[in-house]
Each structure stands twice: as structure tokens, then as C-alpha cells.
Amino acid sequence: MRPGTASVATTQDGSLAALTVAGIRNELLAALAKQGVKIKVADCTANGVIADAAFRPLLAATVANPNATPDTTVLQQFQQSVLTIATRCTR
Numbered sequence: 001m002r003p004g005t006a007s008v009a010t011t012q013d014g015s016l017a018a019l020t021v022a023g024i025r026n027e028l029l030a031a032l033a034k035q036g037v038k039i040k041v042a043d044c045t046a047n048g049v050i051a052d053a054a055f056r057p058l059l060a061a062t063v064a065n066p067n068a069t070p071d072t073t074v075l076q077q078f079q080q081s082v083l084t085i086a087t088r089c090t091r
Contacts, residue, residue: 016066021059024050024059028045028046032045045086049078057074058074
């Protein structure tokens, strides 16, 4: 694609996705730290979660409709991913 040819919708979706990734990562890091999780483990978990494949459906749903709650299945997969990654980060 040549510079200046991206549609406004594509640019906005990309920007929204980037902000969403950063926001979720930071919120997760803060929530874990507030619960007493060591910063190293909280940081590892937050970074691991946003890189995990289970995060993609949540991100897609959030970008598609930021005001809607994602499907229960999407949320459950994401929650399981957080637990798995957090366990891995404690080792």
C-alpha cells in the first residue's frame, strides 16, 4: 500500500486496537500489583497475556464494539489464559 492510501476506518481501527492493547495490559498489571503480586510476575503476566493467542478474540470484539461486553466464551478463554500465564510467570 502506498503512503496516504489507507482508509480512515482502517487507521481508526488500528489506533483503537493499539490503545486497547496498551490499556488492557496496564489495567491487568495494576490489578495484579494491587492484589499483592510481585511486580516482576505481574509484568510478565500482563506482557504474556497480550501476546497470547487467546487475547486476539477479545481484542477483536472490543475494537468491533467498545461498548459491548464480549461473548462469554471469549471472556472465559481469556481468563483461563491469564491464569495459565500467571502460573508460568511465577516459576
